[in-house]
Amino acid sequence: MPKNGSVLVIGAGIAGMKAGLMLAGASKKVHLVEKLPIIGGKVIKNEESFPNMECSTCMVAPVQQEVLQNSNIETYTYSNVESISGSKGCYEVVIRRKARYISLVNCIGCGMCFDPCPVSIKNFWEENLMDMKAVYVPTAGSLPNVPVIDSTHCLYLNGTKECNLCVEACVFDAIDLNDKDEVITVQVEAILIATGADIFDLSALPELGHGKLSAVYSPLEFERLFAANGPTLGELTLRGTDVSPKRIAIVHCAGRKDVGYCSTVCCMYSFKFVRFLHHKLPEAEIFNIYLDVCVPGKSYQEFFTSLGEKSTKMLFTPSIEEVKVTEGDSALKVSYPDAAGETGELDVDMVILSAAMVPESDLNDLAGIAGIELDSHGFIKRSENGTGSLETTKEGIFVAGSAQGPMDIQKSVIQAESAAGQIMKIMSNSAGEQNNESALGS
Ligand SMILES: Cc1cc2nc3c(=O)[nH]c(=O)nc-3n(C[C@H](O)[C@H](O)[C@H](O)COP(=O)(O)OP(=O)(O)OC[C@H]3O[C@@H](n4cnc5c(N)ncnc54)[C@H](O)[C@@H]3O)c2cc1C
Ligand code: SF4
Ligand code: SF4
Numbered sequence: 376m377p378k379n380g381s382v383l384v385i386g387a388g389i390a391g392m393k394a395g396l397m398l399a400g401a402s403k404k405v406h407l408v409e410k411l412p413i414i415g416g417k418v419i420k421n422e423e424s425f426p427n428m429e430c431s432t433c434m435v436a437p438v439q440q441e442v443l444q445n446s447n448i449e450t451y452t453y454s455n456v457e458s459i460s461g462s463k464g465c466y467e468v469v470i471r472r473k474a475r476y477i478s479l480v481n482c483i484g485c486g487m488c489f490d491p492c493p494v495s496i497k498n499f500w501e502e503n504l505m506d507m508k509a510v511y512v513p514t515a516g517s518l519p520n521v522p523v524i525d526s527t528h529c530l531y532l533n534g535t536k537e538c539n540l541c542v543e544a545c546v547f548d549a550i551d552l553n554d555k556d557e558v559i560t561v562q563v564e565a566i567l568i569a570t571g572a573d574i575f576d577l578s579a580l581p582e583l584g585h586g587k588l589s590a591v592y593s594p595l596e597f598e599r600l601f602a603a604n605g606p607t608l609g610e611l612t613l614r615g616t617d618v619s620p621k622r623i624a625i626v627h628c629a630g631r632k633d634v635g636y637c638s639t640v641c642c643m644y645s646f647k648f649v650r651f652l653h654h655k656l657p658e659a660e661i662f663n664i665y666l667d668v669c670v671p672g673k674s675y676q677e678f679f680t681s682l683g684e685k686s687t688k689m690l691f692t693p694s695i696e697e698v699k700v701t702e703g704d705s706a707l708k709v710s711y712p713d714a715a716g717e718t719g720e721l722d723v724d725m726v727i728l729s730a731a732m733v734p735e736s737d738l739n740d741l742a743g744i745a746g747i748e749l750d751s752h753g754f755i756k757r758s759e760n761g762t763g764s765l766e767t768t769k770e771g772i773f774v775a776g777s778a779q780g781p782m783d784i785q786k787s788v789i790q791a792e793s794a795a796g797q798i799m800k801i802m803s804n805s806a807g808e809q810n811n812e813s814a815l816g817s
Contacts, residue, residue, distance in 0.1 A: 380404055380564070381404040381563040382403050382563055382566070382802075383406045383456070383561065383566045386416070387409035387415070388415065388571045389416055389438070389776070390569035391409075391416070391775075391791070392407075392414065392415075392416075393438065393791040393792060393795075395442060395445075396442060396448070398795050398798065399445045399448050401799055403798075404447055404449070405447060405448045406468070407448055407450045408451045408470055409454065410453070410454065411513065412475065412512070412519075412521075412522075413514075413519065414442060414518060415518065417595075418435050418784055419431060419439075419514075420595060422602040422651070423647070423651075424784055425647045428647070432516060436516070440518070451472050453472065454473060455470070455473070456468060456470055456741065457470065458744060459566065462771065463564075463769075463801070464564050464771060466562070467562055468560070468562075470558070470561065471558055472556065472557040472558075472559060473556050474555050474556050474557075475521070475523045476524040476529075476532075477549050478521075478549045478550075481547050482521040483547055484512070484519075484522075488510050488541035488542075488545050489541075490508075490544070491541060491543070492509050494509035494528050494530060496525065498513065501606050505606035509528040510523075510524045510525075510529070511525065514604060514605075515604040521549075524550075531552050564771070565771045565773065566771065567775060567794050568741065568745065568772065568774045572780075572782075574730040575733050576630075576733075577593055579630070580633075583629060588701075588707060590613050590620070590707055591728065592614075592726065592728070593727075594641070594644055594727060597648060601651050601655075611652070611655050613724065619659075620656070622659065623652060623659055623726070624661075624707075624725070625648060625687075625729060626698050626700070626726060627642060627664060627695060628667075628695045628731070630731035631695065633731075636752060637667065638732040640782070641731065642667070642670060642729070645665075646663075646670070648727060653682075653686040653687070661687040662687065662709075662721055663688070664698055664709065665689060666691070668689075692713060692714070693712060693714065694711075697711065698711040703723075704722070706723060707723050707724065707725075708721070708722055709721045709723060732777065734749070734754050738754075747767040747768050747769045747772055754779055755767055755778050757774060765794040766797065
């Protein structure tokens with residue numbers, strides 16, 4: 376295959392978008408594949424991001440816009456990579472663009488099709504804290520701001536009923552219930568995987584009550600509860616009520632023992648939650664039950680210190696895996712082995728579990744498709760030999776961001792831009808080789 380200057384980037388979170396923009400800025404053609412209907416990744420779930428407490432949407436929206444408007448980037452939302460064949464310098468990639476049923480060209484994002492839809496389902500993106508229709512955008516401010524129809528629940532598409540209420544409501548003729556998946560084949564010289572990470576499945580820790588006790592929250596649920604564009608428009612009220620919590624426990628390291636590593640970002644997001652809570656509910660009492668305080672580097676230590684003793688009580692436990700959350704007399708009871716070897720007990724009305732970060736659930740499948748190895752924890756393995764290379768175990772396939780292990784935004788972006796630089800280097804080397812070959816051949 377002649378060198379075509381193209382790169383595949385899988386995952387349009389902050390790492391994938393930043394790498395894509397850098398490659399596009401160097402005149403590479405970027406095929407950016409995102410499995411969700413929107414781009415932005417996990418960062419757009421946060422109201423604010425540590426350590427500078429910047430508004431996350433304000434930080435990411437310009438990047439999303441730039442990606443969508445860049446003529447060197449072809450963005451495939453609601454799409455998956457089905458196969459990858461070939462080797463370094465000449466990969467052939469098959470992408471399946473799932474039927475969206477709504478035209479990315481004709482739709483203006485007015486939302487007039489939502490109300491008439493008779494189907495309500497849980498909104499997965501909002502951590503099931505609110506409902507959405509079968510025709511939906513995952514969240515307010517979605518980019519692209521074009522809905523998608525959930526084919527499993529849509530009455531017309533699942534064959535339950537001849538419904539076309541959304542079609543009738545759309546004056547822009549943007550909805551086509553006969554839309555079909557599209558299969559696209561592209562040739563690329565290199566591949567970057569930036570598919571991010573997920574949080575530990577808290578249902579595997581029944582002693583912590585998540586999923587059973589309504590006032591126990593996962594960290595992503597709490598992020599959405601706090602978000603101004605989230606299910607409660609930023610009102611901090613307990614699930615299913617209009618009551619704000621008065622005593623809140625943040626339990627660190629949920630799942631740490633099971634995964635066998637410290638996820639490095641969870642202490643910091645826990646302390647971010649302290650800052651949020653203290654700011655919004657200054658009268659509330661906040662407790663952190665912790666084993667270690669992981670605040671590496673200058674800015675993280677400073678962030679932690681700046682919280683001060685007034686905003687939270689730090690309660691050390693030598694055995695975080697023995698923490699239990701049960702139904703208490705009024706609300707919830709948290710029990711934990713304390714520093715003196717006794718059982719500490721707290722009555723609270725809200726618990727936030729700072730879950731470990733784990734590989735995305737479908738990373739194993741993607742690794743199989745790409746022919747790359749995962750490390751012993753299930754994240755993408757680097758071939759690294761101490762050189763800082765972000766190449767995976769397969770030549771020409773690179774990794775960046777939290778697909779490689781738990782990581783904050785700053786490190787994800789640094790890795791993304793470094794990976795883009797490494798990709799450009801191998802592309803210019805191979806272009807040089809090709810020129811030499813043609814010069815010799817002529
Ligand atoms: C609760 C919580 C709060 C946090 N708060 C902060 C904070 O305040 N500050 C901070 O610095 N860090 C924070 N972090 C960490 C931050 O979320 C990560 O650093 C950041 O999301 C990493 O970006 P990424 O692009 O690597 O991955 P992601 O943001 O996870 O993006 C990956 C993208 O890839 C897509 N994708 C996944 N699999 C596939 C596939 N097979 N095919 C196509 N697309 C795929 C996903 O849908 C997603 O859009 C927080 C993390 C959590 C869990
Ligand atoms: S599909 Fe039509 S009605 Fe729905 S948001 Fe787009 S333009 Fe508006
Ligand atoms: S066709 Fe489907 S998405 Fe449209 S209104 Fe009916 S059920 Fe909802």
